[in-house]
Amino acid sequence: MPAQETILCSRCKKNPAIVVRNLSGEVTCKRCFMGEIEKRVRRIMSRYKMMNKEDKIAFAISGGKDSITMLKIVMNIHGNLIAQQSRRGHAPVAITIDEGIKGYRQESLDISRRACAEAGLEHVVFSFEKEFGLSLDALVSKASDPGKLPEFLEKKPRGQLKNAGKLILKPCSICGVLRRRVLEDVARRLGATKLLLGHNLNDEIETFLMNVFRGDVTRIRRAASSLLDDNPEFVRKIKPLRDVLQQDIVLYLHHAGGQFQSAPCPYSVGDVVFRGEIQGILSQMEDSHPGSSYNVMKFLDETFPDVKQPPVESSISRCSNCGRPKSKHMGKCMACYYVERLCGKNYVEVMDSFISRHA
Ligand code: SF4
Ligand code: ZN
Numbered sequence: 001m002p003a004q005e006t007i008l009c010s011r012c013k014k015n016p017a018i019v020v021r022n023l024s025g026e027v028t029c030k031r032c033f034m035g036e037i038e039k040r041v042r043r044i045m046s047r048y049k050m051m052n053k054e055d056k057i058a059f060a061i062s063g064g065k066d067s068i069t070m071l072k073i074v075m076n077i078h079g080n081l082i083a084q085q086s087r088r089g090h091a092p093v094a095i096t097i098d099e100g101i102k103g104y105r106q107e108s109l110d111i112s113r114r115a116c117a118e119a120g121l122e123h124v125v126f127s128f129e130k131e132f133g134l135s136l137d138a139l140v141s142k143a144s145d146p147g148k149l150p151e152f153l154e155k156k157p158r159g160q161l162k163n164a165g166k167l168i169l170k171p172c173s174i175c176g177v178l179r180r181r182v183l184e185d186v187a188r189r190l191g192a193t194k195l196l197l198g199h200n201l202n203d204e205i206e207t208f209l210m211n212v213f214r215g216d217v218t219r220i221r222r223a224a225s226s227l228l229d230d231n232p233e234f235v236r237k238i239k240p241l242r243d244v245l246q247q248d249i250v251l252y253l254h255h256a257g258g259q260f261q262s263a264p265c266p267y268s269v270g271d272v273v274f275r276g277e278i279q280g281i282l283s284q285m286e287d288s289h290p291g292s293s294y295n296v297m298k299f300l301d302e303t304f305p306d307v308k309q310p311p312v313e314s315s316i317s318r319c320s321n322c323g324r325p326k327s328k329h330m331g332k333c334m335a336c337y338y339v340e341r342l343c344g345k346n347y348v349e350v351m352d353s354f355i356s357r358h359a
Contacts, residue, residue, distance in 0.1 A: 056090035058192035063108025065260040066198030098127040100135020108261040143169040171267035181335040
């Protein structure tokens with residue numbers, strides 16, 4: 001049999017090609033592929049001025065493919081900048097939230113620990129069970145017991161809020177509110193000026209399109225403005241993988257030799273139906289019109305250039321417990337409500353105690 005001819009990378013023309021790029025049709029080697037992804041991340045970070053030498057950065061690490069890839073790429077391309085930050089006393093930190101999901105969270109915690117140790121990062125783990133007194137599993141079970149429903153649901157919500165009671169007790173609502181809030185608060189109170197999140201291009205445009213289909217302009221504006229938000233009250237959240245497709249993240253991590261948790265969260269099943277439909281539409285569009293995902297992102301970036309203005313102070317309602325913004329329909333913010341009504345604790349005191357042990 002004749003020996004098979006090796007196809008060479010169409011960029012460097014030296015190494016064997018192992019990756020087919022859908023959009024350009026090019027075939028590239030591992031080195032050129034990884035270089036291209038790193039270039040994308042470098043470009044988006046520079047375009048949105050995501051990091052400078054004065055910053056102290058906090059990586060949000062869940063142990064999934066996105067956060068582990070983000071950690072590897074940012075440490076690779078900005079090692080010198082991070083070393084400068086460290087010399088100024090602003091060493092980076094990684095934060096992982098252990099929500100307490102049986103059969104799911106432990107594996108990703110182990111992966112996160114290993115990845116942070118390899119990167120030489122201080123790793124802070126916030127456990128719902130240890131700090132709030134209840135794991136997410138226990139919170140979900142308590143919230144699903146009609147005899148133990150929290151007081152704030154007793155007032156019958158009307159109009160737009162008619163379904164609010166059911167929605168706020170869904171696992172992902174409790175988890176999402178507490179996780180986002182804890183990440184933000186731990187990062188801020190450990191002195192971080194930037195919180196790095198692993199959201200990729202697919203996440204961003206799926207969320208955008210879901211909001212388009214819901215007609216939720218407020219959320220679209222909020223998501224777009226968060227990229228440039230420099231409100232000193234919040235740690236600025238940055239998304240270095242915002243311009244990288246999910247499939248490229250998986251491929252990058254495979255070639256970088258990184259581990260990640262691939263099993264989905266058991267609570268995600270009921271909450272991903274709508275997102276799954278959007279994913280289906282996008283995948284069809286990518287098949288028939290390669291590059292569609294990049295074009296949606298381009299549309300988003302170029303159509304919402306003015307949304308960086310933070311809301312006017314007088315229009316914000318504030319939580320009577322922690323002082324953070326809240327819905328005008330409630331006395332406290334959702335994080336304070338969940339912790340108070342479901343766990344019988346005060347969110348601010350829990351956070352003070354946690355920070356006093358980790359600062
Ligand atoms: Fe939390 Fe829902 Fe995500 Fe699971 S799928 S980690 S419950 S937000
Ligand atoms: Zn509050």
